[in-house]
Amino acid sequence: MASETVGSVLRGRRRETGTLDELLREVRAGHSRVLVLRGEAGIGKSALLDHLAAGAGTARVVRTVGVEPESEIAYSALQHLCAPLLDHLDRLPEPQRDTLATAFGLGPGEPPEALLVGLAVLGLFAEAAAERPLVCLVDDLQWVDRMSQVILTFVARRLEAESVALVFALRSPGDEEVLPGLPELRVAGLPADDAMALLDTVLPGPVDGHVRERILAETHGNPLALLELPRGLTPAELAFGFGAPSPTPVVDRVEAGFQRRLAALPADTRVLLLAAAVEPVGDVPLLWRALDRLGVGPDAAAPAEAAGLVRIGTRVRFHHPLVRSACWRSADPAELRAVHRALAEVTDPGQDPDRHAWHRAHAALGPDNDVAAELERTADRALARGGRSAAAAFLERAAELTKDPKPRAARVLAAARARFASGALDAVPALLSAAELGPLDPLQRAGAERLRAQVAFALDRGRGAVTPLLEAARRLAELDPGAARETYLWALGAAMHAGRLGDGDLRRAAEAARGMPPGHDAAGLFLTGLTERVLAGYADAVPHLRRALSALPDGEAALLWLSAPVAHELWDDGAWHRLTEQALGTARATGARSLLPTALTFRAGALVAEGRFAEASALLGEAGSVAPGPSHPSAALTLAAHQGAEEAATRLIGATVREAEARGEGRWLGLAGYAGAVLHNGLGRYPAALAAARSAVAHDDLALTGWTLGELVEAAARTGDEAAAGEARERLTERTTAAGTCWALGAQALADALAGPADAAEDRYREAVELLGGTRLTVLAARARLLYGEWLRRENRRGDARDHLRAAHEVFARAGAEGFAGRSARELAATGETVRKRGAVAADALTAQEAQIARLAVAGRTNPEIGAELFLSPRTVEWHLRKVFGKLGITSRRELAGALRDR
Known part of the structure; x- marks a missing residue:
């Protein structure tokens, strides 16, 4: 690595080392800290990691480095990082212990989901740090295998109070999408004076000042470039800097310099360096065994060590990662195959089957069915450990080495499935096209069509997905009716998301799906119900959709994107609550990273309706940390x-509209209209609410239309637009009568009270309050009491009005519905009652996460159980509870329930 030190001090790195020293102080004080070092190759990131390790003192340091040839071995970097900590494995709860053992190939088990592996690693770090602070260093993250990156990113977002430092180093530019949102330190070139001093240590003699300045300008203060580019040049050769100005990046020029130095070494030394570069673990005994097969003796190491390119001790360590890459990039293909062959021969297939197979694969010159079969078995092991990306790489190489077209096509198809499961959706279409060039039997071809449809739906749930999904469904109809129904359901789902931007897609999809024989599972029943809704109308769809909800297995999460909106559509608050709660439980328990963000989002929506805004906010925050991005x-x-909160809500509504138009998801336009109607009704701005509601109901969006019609009735009634209120009320009646639930009938009673016969208004208000009061919909029930209270005040029945307005205000204020709370407060003031401003209670200072942990503690959950549910370490849970106790002025869990109740 680049040496920019003077004694034990890094030259020109006062700011960077100060940041790292402060990080260590925080960790010693019991906090956890995460930091990402970003900078170009050779800029000194590894030297900063060395500084951190040297200053760790009594803290335990574990370290791993990404190696490019190793990037397809699942969990390889993570296992290397965790290996020194495995003596703490027995302290983990059994599910986490088993998950980690399976992921690392230490024992059998079900393929682990990434989130569960992440929770287990988080627990392992916490247990190790319980003895003494832990410093985890990960260098060259850009070459770390995909699964290790996923797990370490997850852990980084969950560390809080474990006395753990997790510091990453990775190359810039080009890495901005890696580890987004984490604290970072950009490592730039050395300041001019320090760069000049470092350059002077390697210049062969006096060099003109202007030339030195030109060298500094060309290297941008990169320490490795300053040390390496002048190497071997005479004063005469340096008279004009490094020669003519070059467009080649400095990093590439440094690597080219390493290649020239390699070329000058003896042949045996070059073979030794190539073998060390290809063997990623730095296992010296294994390296010597491989070199013995290649006829290279230990003496070959001396020239490489004398040249400062490598250091061989208990481990092999290259001067810089660019030396490693220069070794294998400059190698002759035949030499590279020979090295892989030797490494395969000395790697124990029983102890390390993955690397054994990988070396054999790279040693093969042409098709080799035996090696291909071993790679396929290796892919199966990777899948069993949750390494889907690694499995795909093994299968792709296996297909390359397969001569027979039929098994080759099958392996390419399997690789496409693994790429899809790993989330690498963009790679799937090309693999499917390659698989279809070979002989696939009808079932395999149906599987390929289904996978193509899945990719289309995953990549684009808007208007662009409908046509390819319908084409895939038609081709599947005779080959696999079940898969065809599922694909038609995805097509309908895409058309529903496209909504008003779909240009007739929804009807076209429904007409195409109607020709399929009905299915009796949940997906088949949903397909029938949605088809009927589009082609026959709401009332005809209700029985089918009810049966579909009933047919869902407990905890079903994969269909939540559809089942939750259908529960809205049927005005079934019980199903909405049950489905979202169970799906979130399933997603948490299985650690399904693909399902958890959706489950968190839909559960948060149900909690908003129940007036549990703080919990909903916590879940949305968790969803953002699990899957950053839109x-x-x-x-x-x-x-x-x-x-x-008008400003924030308006900004979010505007962003949603722009995103909807860009993605072709018209359903989001309906959602934005509904949100605008709620916002402005709450603030008492009824003309704006009416305009937003009208825009939303211009298209019949699943679930949204029924909700928004109620907002439209209220806004129209308050603006005096009797025609609009009456029309919306009639449209609402068609739905609520067919649904027949307390929610539906309560919503209808409220609409009747607002827009129906005046002499029946009070009875209908009372009915709405009673019906909605029997549901979980706390906010809507409070709005019914608000509307009734407003009506009573206008009837000059102030005493009666106060009772309902006071109850509504309490619900809104407690939930945090400031718009509706302000509206109810104004109405109360109009009755002559003074509304006391809600005091700042200690419990109000709880963060969303603290409140969530407190509620789970009241429910009797232990710290490990709370941690498992929220993907936190038990020590972080304990830390949060101590903060909760302090804010509430209590000292134990026994007092927690009462303190929360008293807020």
């Missing part, structure tokens, strides 16, 4: 609208 906006919009 997510389904439903719950976030609904929460913002009900909270009544």
Whole structure:
């Protein structure tokens, strides 16, 4: 690595080392810290990691480095990082212990999901840090295998109070999408004076000042470039800097310099360095055994060590990763195959079958069925450990080495499935096209069509997905009716998401799906129900959709994207609550990273309706940390609208509209209209609410239309637009009568009270309050009491009005529905009652996560159980509970329930 030190001090790195020293102080004080070092190759990131390790003192240091040839071996970097900590494995709860053992190939088990592996690693770090602070260093993250990256990113977002430092180093530019949102330190070139001093240590003699300045400008203060580029040049050769200005990046020029130095070494030394570069673990005994097969003796190491390219002790360590890459990039293909062959011969297939197979694969010159079969077995092991990306790489190489077209096509198809499961969706279509060039039997071809449809639906749930999904479904109809029905369901789902932007896609999809024989599982029943809704109308769809909800297995999470909106559509708050709660439980228990963000989002939406805004906000925050980036906006919009923070809600609504138009997801436009109607009704801005509601109901979006019609009735009634209110009320009646639930009938009673016969208004208000009060929909029930209270005040029945307005205000204020709370407060003031401003209670200072942990503790969960549910370490849970106790002024769990109740 580049040496920019003077004694034990890094030259020109006062800012960087100060940051690292402060990080160590925080970790010694009991906190956890994460830091990402970003900078170009040779800029000194590894030297900074060395500084951190040297200053760790009594803290335990574990370290791993990404190696490019190793990047397809699942969990390889993570296992190397965790290996020194495995003596703490027995302290983990049994599910986490088993998960980690399976992931690392230490024992059998079900293929682990990434989130469960992440929780187990988090627990392992916490247990190790319980003895003394732990410093985990990960260098060259850009070459770390995919699964290790996923797990370490997850852990980094969950560390809080474990006395763990997790520090990554990776190359810039080009790495901005890796570890987004984590604290980072950009490592730039050395300051001019320090760069000049470092350059002077390697210049062969006096060099003109202007030339030295030109060298500094060309290297941008990169320490490795300053040390390596002048190497071997005479003063005369340096008279004009490094020669003519070059467009080649400095890093490439440094690597080229290493290649020239390699070329000058003896042949045996080059073979030794190539073998060390290809053998990623740095296992010296294994390296010597491989070199013995190649006829290279230990003496060959001396020239490489004398040249400062490598250091061989208990481990092999290259001067810089660029030396490693220069070794194998400059190698002759025949030499590289020979090295892989030797490494395969000395790697124990029983102890390390994956690397044995990988070396054999790279040693093969042409098709080799035996090696291909071994790679396929290796892929199976990777899948069993949850390494889907690694399995795909093994299968792709196995296909390359397979001569017979039929098994080759089968392996390419299996690789496509593994790529899809790993989330690498963009790679799937090309693999499917390659598989279809070979002879596939009808079932395999149907599987390929189904996978192509899955990719289309996953990549684009808007208007662009409908046509390819329908084409795939038609081709599947005779080969696999079950898969065809599922694909038609995805097509309908895509058309529903496209909504008003779909240009007739929904009807076209429904007409195509109607020709399929009905299915009796949940997916088949949903398909029938949605088809009937589009082609026959709401009332005809209700029985089918009810049966579909009933047919869902407990905890079903994969269909939540559809089942939750259908529960809305049927006005079934019990099903909505049950489905979202169970699906979230399933997603948490299985650690299904693909399902958890959706489950968190839909559960948050249900909690908003129940008036549990703090919990909903915590779940949305968790969803963002599990899957950073754009997510389904439903719950976030609904929460913002009900909270009544106009500026934030308006900004979110505008962003949703722009995203909807860009993605072709018209359903989101309906959602934005609904949110706008709720926001403005809460703030008492009824013309704006009416305009937003009208825009939303211009298209019949699943679930959204029924909700928004109620908002439209209220806004129209308050603006005096009797025609609009009456029309919306009639449209609502068609739905609520067929649904027949307390929620539906309560919503209808409220609409009747607002827009129906005046002499029946009071009876209908009372009916709405009673019916909605029997549901879980706390916010809607409170709105019914608000509307009834407003009506009573206008009837000059102030005493009666106060009772309902006071009850509504309490619900809104407690939940955090500031818009509706303000509206109810104004109405109360109009009755002559003074509304006391809600005091700042200690419990109000709880963060969303603290409140969530406190509620779980009240429910009797232990710290490990709470940690497992929220993907936190038990020590972090304990830390949060101590903060909760302090804020509530209590000292134990026994007092917690009462303190929360008293808030």
